[in-house]
Every structure is written in C-alpha cells, then in structure tokens.
Amino acid sequence: MPIAASVSGTVTRVAVGGTAAAGTLSAVGFSTNSAEGTLEVDRTLFLAFYSRVRLTRPDVYLDDELMANLVDSVEVDYSLDDPIEYATFTLSDPRVAFFDATSVSNGERGVVIDFWAGPPGGVAKWPAFLGNTESSQNAMPYRPRGVFRSVSLAAKWADRKACLQLPALSELTRGAIIQAAAESAGVYISNAVTMGGGIVRRPVDINETPFDLIKKYGEVEGWYARTTADGAGLEIISEDQMLGGEPVFAFDESNTFDVPETCPDHPVTNWVLSATEVVTTPAGGNPYQTTVTEAPTFTEAGAPLSNTITTVTTFHGVETKRVVEEWALIVRGGITVLAEEYALTSRVTTNTRWGDFLYLGANGSSIQRPSTLLLTRTTLTETLMGTPHSTGGYAWTDGGSYNETYALLQNDSYVDEAYSWAVGSCFPGAGRITISRLYSPLDVGGSAYPDGTERASSIYQFIEVSEDLITWGTATIYPYGPLLGVERKEWFANTAGDEIYGVHTRATQSSSLVGGVLTPATGSESVPAFVQRIITVNVDATDKSGYARRTEAPAALDYAENVDELEAIGRRRIRRDLSDTLAIPHNCIPYLRVGDHVSVTNRARNLVLKDAYVYSIKRTANVLNGGMRQVTTVKIPPDWI
Numbered sequence: 336m337p338i339a340a341s342v343s344g345t346v347t348r349v350a351v352g353g354t355a356a357a358g359t360l361s362a363v364g365f366s367t368n369s370a371e372g373t374l375e376v377d378r379t380l381f382l383a384f385y386s387r388v389r390l391t392r393p394d395v396y397l398d399d400e401l402m403a404n405l406v407d408s409v410e411v412d413y414s415l416d417d418p419i420e421y422a423t424f425t426l427s428d429p430r431v432a433f434f435d436a437t438s439v440s441n442g443e444r445g446v447v448i449d450f451w452a453g454p455p456g457g458v459a460k461w462p463a464f465l466g467n468t469e470s471s472q473n474a475m476p477y478r479p480r481g482v483f484r485s486v487s488l489a490a491k492w493a494d495r496k497a498c499l500q501l502p503a504l505s506e507l508t509r510g511a512i513i514q515a516a517a518e519s520a521g522v523y524i525s526n527a528v529t530m531g532g533g534i535v536r537r538p539v540d541i542n543e544t545p546f547d548l549i550k551k552y553g554e555v556e557g558w559y560a561r562t563t564a565d566g567a568g569l570e571i572i573s574e575d576q577m578l579g580g581e582p583v584f585a586f587d588e589s590n591t592f593d594v595p596e597t598c599p600d601h602p603v604t605n606w607v608l609s610a611t612e613v614v615t616t617p618a619g620g621n622p623y624q625t626t627v628t629e630a631p632t633f634t635e636a637g638a639p640l641s642n643t644i645t646t647v648t649t650f651h652g653v654e655t656k657r658v659v660e661e662w663a664l665i666v667r668g669g670i671t672v673l674a675e676e677y678a679l680t681s682r683v684t685t686n687t688r689w690g691d692f693l694y695l696g697a698n699g700s701s702i703q704r705p706s707t708l709l710l711t712r713t714t715l716t717e718t719l720m721g722t723p724h725s726t727g728g729y730a731w732t733d734g735g736s737y738n739e740t741y742a743l744l745q746n747d748s749y750v751d752e753a754y755s756w757a758v759g760s761c762f763p764g765a766g767r768i769t770i771s772r773l774y775s776p777l778d779v780g781g782s783a784y785p786d787g788t789e790r791a792s793s794i795y796q797f798i799e800v801s802e803d804l805i806t807w808g809t810a811t812i813y814p815y816g817p818l819l820g821v822e823r824k825e826w827f828a829n830t831a832g833d834e835i836y837g838v839h840t841r842a843t844q845s846s847s848l849v850g851g852v853l854t855p856a857t858g859s860e861s862v863p864a865f866v867q868r869i870i871t872v873n874v875d876a877t878d879k880s881g882y883a884r885r886t887e888a889p890a891a892l893d894y895a896e897n898v899d900e901l902e903a904i905g906r907r908r909i910r911r912d913l914s915d916t917l918a919i920p921h922n923c924i925p926y927l928r929v930g931d932h933v934s935v936t937n938r939a940r941n942l943v944l945k946d947a948y949v950y951s952i953k954r955t956a957n958v959l960n961g962g963m964r965q966v967t968t969v970k971i972p973p974d975w976i
Contacts, residue, residue, distance in 0.1 A: 391923065391963040393956035394460065395424050396447040397439050397468070404428045405958045406480065409448060411464045414951040415929045418546045418562050418569060420487035422448055422464045431473045431481025444468045446485045450956060452925055452963060461925045463954060465566050466490065488566040493546060495520040501539035503613055503865040504694055504704075508532045509552045513571075517545040523568030530571050532556045536613040536896060537867075545569060551894050554904045561930050572930045574907075578946045578972075584927060585944070586967075587936035591921040594937040602912035604877040606905040607888035610895040611867040614652030622651045622704070639677050640664050651704035652866040657685045668721065669741030670729050679744055682717040690756075692863040705864040711753045718747040722773060725782035725793040736785045738794050746797055748772040756860075766805040774800050776826050776834035791834075799836075801825040870898050874905025879975055880913055906976055914970040917947070923954055923963040933969060947971045 393409040395402045407425040430439045448464035466487035473481035497516035501507065507515075509532030517524045522545045533555060541548060549560040549571060557574035586594070616622045626649075631642040641663045648656040661681045667673050690708030693701060721729075721737030722745070728736035749771045755764050775782075775790035782793040802824040826834045869891075877884040895901045917935060927933075931949045935942050947969035956963045 391450065391452045391956065391961050393424075393463075393958065393963075394447075394449040394451065396449075397444045399445070399447075402426055402428070408958060409956045411448060411954045412952070413929050415559050415561060416951070418489045418493045418560065420464060420466065420489065420562065420566075422446065422466065422485040422487075423482060424448070424485075425480060425482050427475075427478055427480045429479060431471065431479045431483075439468075440471045440473070440481060440483075446483075450923065450925065450954070450963065452923060487562065489562050492520070492522050492568075494544060495522055496544055497522075497541050497548065499539065499541040501535075502862045503538045504536050504615075504692075504863045505539065506694065507535055509535060509556060510571075512539060512541075513545060513548055513552065516541050516548055517569075520545055523563075525563055525568060525570045527571060530556075530558065530573070532558075533896060533900065536615065537611070537893070554907055555895060555900050557907060559930055561928065564928075574948075577930055577932050577948050580932065582932045582934040582946070584924060584931070585934045585936065586919055586921070586969075588938070591919050593920060594935065594940060594942070595918045595920075596940060597916040597918070599882070599913050599915070601885060602880070602882060602909070603885050603887045604880045604882050604909065605873070605875040605884055605886040606908055607871070607873050607886060608892060608895070608901045608905050609869060609871040609888075610892045610901055612870045612897050614649075614866045614868055616651050624649050624652075634664075638664075649866070653689065653705040653864040654866070655687055655689070655705070657683075659683045665719075667719070667742050668731055668733060669739075670731055672732055673741070678719065680719045681747075682744065684715045684717075685712065687712045689864055690860045692860060694863070706860045707862045707864045708756060708860050709752075709754055711751075713752070714748075714750040715746065716748045717744050719744050720747065723775070723784065723795045725784050725790070727793065734785065746773070749797075764806070766803070768803045768805070769799055770801045771797060771799045773797055774826070776836070777828060777832065778834070779832045870895075870901060872898055872901040872905060874902060874909065876906075876909045876913075876976055880909070882913075910972050910976050911970075913976075914972045916950070916968060916970055918966055918968045920964065920966050923956070923965040924967070927952065927965075927967065933967075935969060935971070942971075945971055 393405065395405055395409060402424075404427045405424060406427045409424040410422065412421045426439075428439075429435055430437050432438060433440050444467065446464065446466050446468055447462070449460040450463045451458060451460045464485070464487065466485050467490070469484050469486045469490075471481045471483040473479040497520040499512070499516045499519050501512070505512075508528075510527045510530040512535055513530075514524060514527040517527065524545060532552065543551075546560050546569060549558055549569070553559055553574070558571050559574060559577075560569045560571055562568070563570050626647050628645045628647075629642055632640045634640050639662070641661075644660040644662070646656075646658040646660075647654055659682070660679055662677065663680050664675060664677050665680060666675050667678065687709070688711045689705035690710055692704050692706035694704075719742050721731065721735070721739045721742050724736045724738045726736055728738055729740050731737055751769045751771075752766065753768075754766045773795040775792045775795045777788060778791035779789055781789045781791050783789055804822040804824075806820045823839055824837055825839050826836050827839045828834050875884075892901070892904065895904060919935070927949065929949050929952060933947055933949060934944045935947050936944055949967055950970045951968040953966045953968075954963070955965070
C-alpha cells in the first residue's frame with residue numbers, strides 16, 4: 336500500500352537581469368518504496384503550475400480596463416484572405432448585460448489583448464490583438480456570461496473604396512497605382528511604391544478597396560497584402576520572395592505532434608484567359624503600319640463575284656487612314672450594253688489628323704503619339720458612274736444624258752471637317768464642315784436636263800453644296816455637350832424657283848441641330864488615342880498535375896497588359912490551387928505572422944525541411960488552465976510550375 340513521502344529544500348531562481356530569488360519547497364507524494372536523494376525544480380515553473388498559469392495567460396482590456404472575469408478561452412484569428420483580424424472572448428460579469436448601468440455591451444469598446452508567455456525566467460507579454468468590440472451575446476440565469484466578437488483596427492478602413500482614373504499610357508508601375516488608389520481611399524500602405532511591378536498602359540478606372548486591388552494585381556506580380564504590425568495600414572509581401580532566405584520558424588516532430596493535411600480538391604488545371612492589350616510600337620519599330628483585309632466571294636465556277644478590300648494605316652496603333660474598295664461583277668453603264676465584267680465600283684478614302692500627345696516612356700525617353708484631339712478629317716467617295724449632262728450629252732441605255740460614253744470611277748462626294756479647340760477644354764471651340772459633290776443648281780431658263788429640270792450649267796460640276804460653321808460655348812445640351820450656335824450655308828430655292836448658295840439657317844442652342852455631324856467630338860491633348868486588341872492564352876497543367884482536366888474560362892481580365900502577364904496569371908492560379916495545405920496544431924508561437932516563411936518536417940508525410948508560408952493563424956488561450964495553443968495553416972506550393 337502506498338506510503339507518504341515528503342521532499343523539502345531550498346530553491347533558487349535567477350530572474351531576468353540577474354536578480355536572485357530564493358524560496359522553499361515542500362511537496363508530498365506517494366510511493367510504494369522509500370525515496371532518498373535531492374530534488375531540483377524551477378521555482379517559476381512550479382509556481383506557475385501551482386497557480387494553473389503554466390507560464391501563459393491572456394489579458395483582455397476593454398477601454399483600458401483589465402477584465403478580471405475572463406472565462407473559457409480567448410481566440411484570435413489572422414488570415415491572408417482578410418486584412419481584418421478577429422478576436423472572441425467570454426466574460427462572466429454583470430456588466431455584459433445590455434441594460435446594466437455600467438454595461439460594456441451597449442456600444443463599441445476599445446479592445447487590447449496581450450498574451451503572456453515565454454521560457455522560465457523570461458516571461459513577457461506581447462500584443463496579440465488591437466481593435467474594437469463588434470457584437471456580443473450573453474446567457475446564464477444569475478450571472479450573465481457574455482461572448483464578445485471583436486475586429487481589429489483595420490475594420491475602420493478595410494472597406495474604403497478607392498476612386499482613381501488614369502488615361503491609357505500612364506506608364507505608371509502597379510505599385511505606384513496602388514499607392515495612388517490607397518491615398519484616394521485614405522488607406523496607408525507602407526511599401527507600395529518600392530514594390531514597383533509591371534508598367535500599366537491600359538486605361539485605369541479603379542472603384543474597389545486597396546486590399547482587393549493588391550489581390551488582383553497580385554495575380555500578376557505574386558503579391559499578397561497583410562496588415563502592418565501596428566494595424567495602421569497594409570504592407571505588400573511577395574509570394575515569389577517569401578520563400579527565400581531562412582525560415583523564421585521550423586515545424587518538426589519536436590514541437591508538433593500531428594500535421595493534418597488537406598490535399599487539392601478537384602483543382603482547375605486548365606485556364607483559358609483573355610484580355611485586351613494596348614497596341615504599342617516596339618522599341619526601334621516603325622510607328623506607321625498598314626494592314627489589308629479582304630472579304631471575297633466567288634461564283635460556282637470559282638470566278639470572282641465580289642470583294643471588299645480594306646486598307647488601314649495606323650500611327651502607333653491609331654487609325655489615320657482607311658481605304659475601302661468595293662469590287663463586283665457588273666455590267667458597266669453607257670451608251671450600249673456591255674458584257675459583264677469584274678470591276679471596282681466604289682472607293683471611300685478617309686484621312687484623319689489628330690493632335691500630338693507627348694509622354695515619357697518607362698525608360699524616360701519622350702514619345703509622341705496621337706491624342707484624342709481630332710483636328711481634321713476628310714472623306715472622299717469615288718463611284719463608278721457618269722457625270723450628268725443636259726440633253727446635249729451622251730444618251731445612255733438607262734435613259735439619262737451623261738458627259739462620258741461609259742461609266743468611270745470618279746469623285747462623287749467630299750466631306751471636309753476641321754475643328755479648333757479651346758485650351759484646357761474637352762470640347763472644340765469651333766468647327767467647320769463642308770460637303771462637296773457633283774451638282775448643278777436649279778436655274779429657271781437654264782440648261783434642260785432629261786429629268787425635266789433646268790439648271791445653271793449644262794454639266795454637273797464638283798462644287799460645294801453645304802457648309803456648317805459651328806460654335807460651341809458653355810451652354811450644355813445633354814448628352815452631346817455644349818452648343819452655342821450653328822450657321823448653315825446651302826443651295827436653296829428663292830421665290831422665283833432659282834437656287835442660290837448662302838446662309839439658309841441659323842440656330843442658337845437648338846437641340847434639333849444637335850446630332851449627326853453637328854455632335855461635337857470630345858478630346859484632349861493630354862489624353863492619348865489608342866487601340867486595343869484581344870489577346871488569349873491557354874495555360875494547361877493537366878498532365879503534370881496528375882488530376883483530371885478541369886477547365887475554366889472567365890470573362891476578360893482588366894488588369895493583364897500582355898500575353899506574358901496572362902500566362903503568369905494562369906500559372907500562378909494553378910500554383911495556388913495545387914498548393915498542399917497543412918493545419919498544424921502546436922503550442923503558441925509569439926509574433927509569428929501570416930505571410931511568414933516557415934519550414935515543415937514530418938517524415939510520415941515525406942516532408943523534410945519543406946519550405947512553406949503561413950496562410951492563416953488561430954490562437955487560443957485557455958483562461959482556466961493557462962494553456963495557449965495555436966493552429967497555423969501553411970501552404971506548400973508545387974515546385975514544378
């Protein structure tokens with residue numbers, strides 16, 4: 336039968352800083368045999384165990400008051416998916432009741448959570464959470480027990496949306512854009528500009544939180560965002576660099592018993608991604624480019640039937656000239672019926688001149704390209720036809736009288752537009768639009784034509800038939816912009832039936848005259864004209880992944896600049912989806928943060944010093960027995976992509 340045994344002696348402890356503390360120890364145990372010898376024990380460990388603290392404890396402050404009636408546990412959660420940290424704790428206190436005179440539940444309260452932990456002789460506190468209460472609920476019949484949910488200080492700014500618009504070819508890095516967007520939202524980011532990133536040439540219209548913007552750009556650059564240690568803002572960490580250097584902590588069999596593993600679950604292995612790319616001229620390339628497209632049709636015998644040939648000339652990707660030719664199998668009009676032939680029936684040539692836009696390229700050199708400031712535009716239409724003639728001309732088989740024996744390709748109409756722009760305005764100050772075509776004005780007693788009309792000349796001349804002088808002012812006619820007045824010249828009949836050319840209509844701020852060619856084009860020398868083209872990539876890792884093919888084809892992405900970046904997004908998505916996930920339970924590790932580089936050793940799972948990064952952390956402090964545990968979720972990306 337066990338007999339009592341006692342041990343007594345002197346215990347000496349050296350505290351931090353070298354101060355010695357002495358005390359006595361008395362322990363009573365049971366043994367079936369006698370025991371002799373010397374027992375040595377650390378006094379701090381013993382007292383900690385005796386008081387059920389075990390060198391750890393949480394302190395919770397509400398509005399700077401230490402809460403003495405903590406029960407159950409205190410939990411704090413952190414994640415790379417959310418800039419906001421969350422904490423829960425339970426109080427057994429009458430003040431958790433909403434209608435208590437000194438209630439701590441009827442409003443937002445500042446929350447500070449400190450965790451005490453450390454080795455013998457070096458116990459110290461470290462800040463685990465700083466924020467505010469968000470909600471609470473309580474139960475128990477006689478002494479209310481309330482569970483409080485709290486959010487970190489990031490909740491004050493995490494949902495603020497940025498408002499940022501940039502024209503195309505801003506030549507800013509993604510880091511600089513993130514910084515500007517964050518400033519517009521009033522969110523502090525510690526290192527956005529220094530992160531740099533790729534050059535953005537697409538127009539930018541940002542209406543989202545800086546955290547979401549970093550996540551989006553992070554698919555290209557390999558970035559994650561996490562809250563700064565003081566909770567004041569965000570910092571960007573690089574996925575491509577976070578696994579470099581030495582790990583801040585090594586998980587192995589000496590500090591964790593189990594390493595629960597979650598393998599990828601039916602991941603996407605094939606991404607079909609698309610975007611639009613701003614067309615730019617390669618360094619040293621010719622800024623002028625010409626492209627020709629055709630749309631031919633053929634008879635059953637294979638002979639040409641029709642064709643549309645479009646020739647486009649661009650300057651830095653912006654159209655400056657377009658020629659459209661229409662070919663067809665026709666019977667040419669004339670004095671006799673000719674055999675069917677394949678001929679050019681019409682040609683429309685448009686020339687456009689834009690104002691100059693000057694900007695600095697990524698290398699600091701000055702580049703000139705078109706702006707959105709439209710200066711002039713001319714449109715010449717040529718048609719296979721004859722020139723109308725009075726009854727003394729050549730009689731064609733269609734009953735008309737013409738100046739030529741057979742139809743020729745000749746000028747049919749010419750439209751000339753010219754605009755002048757007020758300095759700093761997005762609308763032109765004035766415009767002049769003239770239209771010329773083959774015409775002969777009516778003239779009673781003039782040359783007789785087969786259609787029964789009498790005209791001033793015996794043959795149609797290529798003359799001006801209308802002119803619009805437009806002045807835009809400050810008055811606005813929605814949605815076309817400001818219009819002050821229009822003066823139109825044209826041929827019109829007088830009371831005698833003769834046509835004269837002169838000012839026929841005048842209007843001021845008349846919405847009936849707004850539309851068609853009178854609608855002012857908007858533009859600015861500070862805004863470049865640009866052209867975008869669709870780009871597509873297919874990133875397929877099915878064979879290497881070992882999983883069944885699963886394809887996703889989302890809508891066009893608005894943040895990829897070129898094919899290489901689309902490729903990087905697809906590879907990064909696959910890399911993240913195929914990462915192995917380990918949820919490691921262990922004793923609490925102070926100061927470990929999401930995004931930190933760690934290593935994992937678990938030979939049962941063939942893991943030996945495997946590099947990983949911390950994805951989320953859940954810390955739990957047991958108020959009753961002083962135990963402090965932590966579940967650290969880490970991700971191990973595949974090394975083959």
